Amino acid sequence: MTPGARLAGTIELLDEIDAADQAPDQVIDGYFRQRRFAGSGDRRDVTGRVYDILRRRAKLDWWIERTGLGVPPNARLRTLAFAILEERSSPEELRGYFSGARHCPDPLSEPESALSDALYGRPLLNRDMPDHVRLEYPEWMDRSFRALWGARLDDEMSGLNQPAPMDLRVNLLKTTPEDALQRLADDFIDGAPTALSPIGIRVTGKVRLGGTRAFKDGLVDVQDEGSQLAALMVGVRPGMTVVDYCAGAGGKTLALAAGMAHEGGIAGRLYALDVSKYRMDRMVARLKRAGAMAVKRRVISASNDPWVSEHAGRADRVLIDAPCTGTGSWRRNPDARWQFTPEDLDAIRANQQSIFENAATLVKPGGRLIYVTCSLLQEENEQQLAWFAERHENFEVLDVGAVWSETVGGPPPSSGPALRLSPASTGTDGFFCAVLERTR
Numbered sequence: 001m002t003p004g005a006r007l008a009g010t011i012e013l014l015d016e017i018d019a020a021d022q023a024p025d026q027v028i029d030g031y032f033r034q035r036r037f038a039g040s041g042d043r044r045d046v047t048g049r050v051y052d053i054l055r056r057r058a059k060l061d062w063w064i065e066r067t068g069l070g071v072p073p074n075a076r077l078r079t080l081a082f083a084i085l086e087e088r089s090s091p092e093e094l095r096g097y098f099s100g101a102r103h104c105p106d107p108l109s110e111p112e113s114a115l116s117d118a119l120y121g122r123p124l125l126n127r128d129m130p131d132h133v134r135l136e137y138p139e140w141m142d143r144s145f146r147a148l149w150g151a152r153l154d155d156e157m158s159g160l161n162q163p164a165p166m167d168l169r170v171n172l173l174k175t176t177p178e179d180a181l182q183r184l185a186d187d188f189i190d191g192a193p194t195a196l197s198p199i200g201i202r203v204t205g206k207v208r209l210g211g212t213r214a215f216k217d218g219l220v221d222v223q224d225e226g227s228q229l230a231a232l233m234v235g236v237r238p239g240m241t242v243v244d245y246c247a248g249a250g251g252k253t254l255a256l257a258a259g260m261a262h263e264g265g266i267a268g269r270l271y272a273l274d275v276s277k278y279r280m281d282r283m284v285a286r287l288k289r290a291g292a293m294a295v296k297r298r299v300i301s302a303s304n305d306p307w308v309s310e311h312a313g314r315a316d317r318v319l320i321d322a323p324c325t326g327t328g329s330w331r332r333n334p335d336a337r338w339q340f341t342p343e344d345l346d347a348i349r350a351n352q353q354s355i356f357e358n359a360a361t362l363v364k365p366g367g368r369l370i371y372v373t374c375s376l377l378q379e380e381n382e383q384q385l386a387w388f389a390e391r392h393e394n395f396e397v398l399d400v401g402a403v404w405s406e407t408v409g410g411p412p413p414s415s416g417p418a419l420r421l422s423p424a425s426t427g428t429d430g431f432f433c434a435v436l437e438r439t440r
Contacts, residue, residue: 001042004097004104007079009038009046011105014053014075023333024054053082054334055161058133059124060085067118071111080108084116085124091116136161136334140342141327144377152424156376159424164331166203167194167428169223172258173266173291177201180219187212195427196413197228199258218289223251226328226421226428230321230372231255233419233433235407238267240316245359247272247297250283252321252372257292266294273300273307302351308358315362317370322352322384324375328430331423349379356388360395365440369395372433376422381432385418388436395436403435 001009009031017027028050032043053060060081061073071077080098083089089097094116098105108116125134132139135157149156168191170180177193181201184191189207194200201220209215209222231252236242236259244253253272260266274280277299287293298307325348326336340348356371363369371388373380389397400419404412414420418434 001038001046002104004099004101006042006045006049007083007097008103008105009035009042010049010053011075011079013046013050014078017050017054017335018075024050024335025332049079049082051163051334052086053078055136056082056086056124057335057338058136059129062126062129062133063119063122063124064115067115069111069114069118071115076105077112077115080112080116081119084119085122091120137337138340141377144379148376148378156422156424159422160327160330160430161334162331162423164224164423164429165427166207166209167197167223167225167228168201168203168209168220169197169228169255169258170199170201170220171218171254171290172199173261173264174217175219180214183214183217183219184212187214189214194225194228196408196410197225197232198409199232199255200225200228216289218291221251221254221286221290223255224329224332224429226426226431227251227374228255229408229419229421229428230370230431230433231319232259232408233372233403233435234259234317234319234370235368235403235435236260236268236270236317238262241269241271241314242317242319243271243273243311243315243359243362244319244321245273245362246321246323246355247274247283248276248279248321250279250286250295252319253283253295254286254290254292256319257287257290257295266292270295271311272297275300275302303354303358305358308362312361313364315364316367318359318362318367319370319372320355320359321372322355322380324348324352324373324380325377326374327376328374328422328432331429345377345379349384352380352384353387356384360388360392360438363395363438365438367438368398369436369438370433371436372431374429374431376430376432381420381434382418385434394439396439398435398437400433400435 017024020027060078064073064077098108100107132142170177190204191201194202214220236256238260247253257266260268272295280297280299325340330337397417401412401415413426421428421431
């Protein structure tokens with residue numbers, strides 16, 4: 001691909017990501033599957049630029065709007081501004097790349113040429129940028145982040161703007177961490193045990209895991225270390241009745257299944273529930289590869305589901321991996337930060353409260369309810385925990401240190417009523433986890 005074709009690919013992908021209801025990596029994989037002519041260098045160049053632009057969108061938009069040319073930001077303008085401000089391309093070079101030739105972007109319009117001239121020679125960072133622009137987050141979240149982090153705002157937000165590593169969870173139904181590391185090495189993949197999760201491996205560099213025997217045989221699965229820790233905090237054991245209430249595609253379900261391993265299978269009952277049949281169907285291949293077909297899947301309604309009523313008070317553990325804004329996963333989905341409004345947050349909070357109420361009915365006396373989000377907003381975390389605790393005196397919030405010692409082992413990374421993880425503090429995605437026990 002020529003430099004112009006690579007820029008055209010960048011613009012096309014940014015448009016597709018903006019329009020798709022998928023994570024950027026899924027959109028990018030689909031894009032290049034349809035363009036087999038693109039070499040590995042082309043894929044790396046275009047993919048890297050796409051993620052760089054997504055992670056700098058607020059700053060690029062600030063510059064585009066600051067020029068006063070009246071051109072609203074879009075994928076093409078962001079690519080143009082990034083090439084000038086970050087890649088240091090000259091206006092003359094860009095006019096050559098935006099030539100309209102085969103596979104190249106259309107020629108620059110008069111406003112676009114004016115924009116490139118106005119931005120040339122300027123640094124991406126400017127001292128006039130407000131913090132929410134400089135640190136790449138929506139302005140309406142500023143109050144929440146400052147209340148949470150205070151003086152650590154820069155460090156925490158900078159951590160969310162870095163690329164995420166690839167973490168793997170070892171499938172204890174089939175192997176051990178030591179054996180999994182060796183099998184990965186046999187596939188020429190370097191990795192090391194994760195710092196906090198005893199069942200995690202952090203892979204070195206970029207790898208294509210899908211073609212390895214370790215992955216095909218179900219010895220490992222992709223799962224961020226923070227997500228592994230949240231699943232471990234559930235504290236499952238063989239013989240329990242366990243419910244993954246918002247199972248999604250099954251990442252934490254598989255981790256729970258491994259925790260219930262006994263003599264080559266799963267001892268106890270493990271139910272995976274979700275409102276989406278599509279997500280439930282997608283889980284099947286993962287369950288089969290992991291050797292966890294004993295998991296019982298069920299599509300439930302958002303409220304007043306008969307299955308939930310029939311199984312009230314029967315579960316030893318109920319995990320709520322609640323739908324949320326996903327602020328803790330911005331390293332992997334940098335475009336997600338621009339997809340929500342304050343009104344969306346209100347709707348998400350109402351949904352979380354409904355799920356909290358429904359899932360709680362499944363917990364038996366002495367059982368535990370585990371509330372997890374991949375959000376960093378207190379509105380979805382501490383405030384929701386306080387809301388539930390105030391209305392349910394028969395549930396006690398357990399100290400996170402005691403639960404950590406019981407389920408994960410070693411000193412916990414945070415103290416108090418809940419576990420908090422973030423890229424800057426723990427090297428993981430951002431997670432919140434609270435454990436409540438139903439009194440007898």
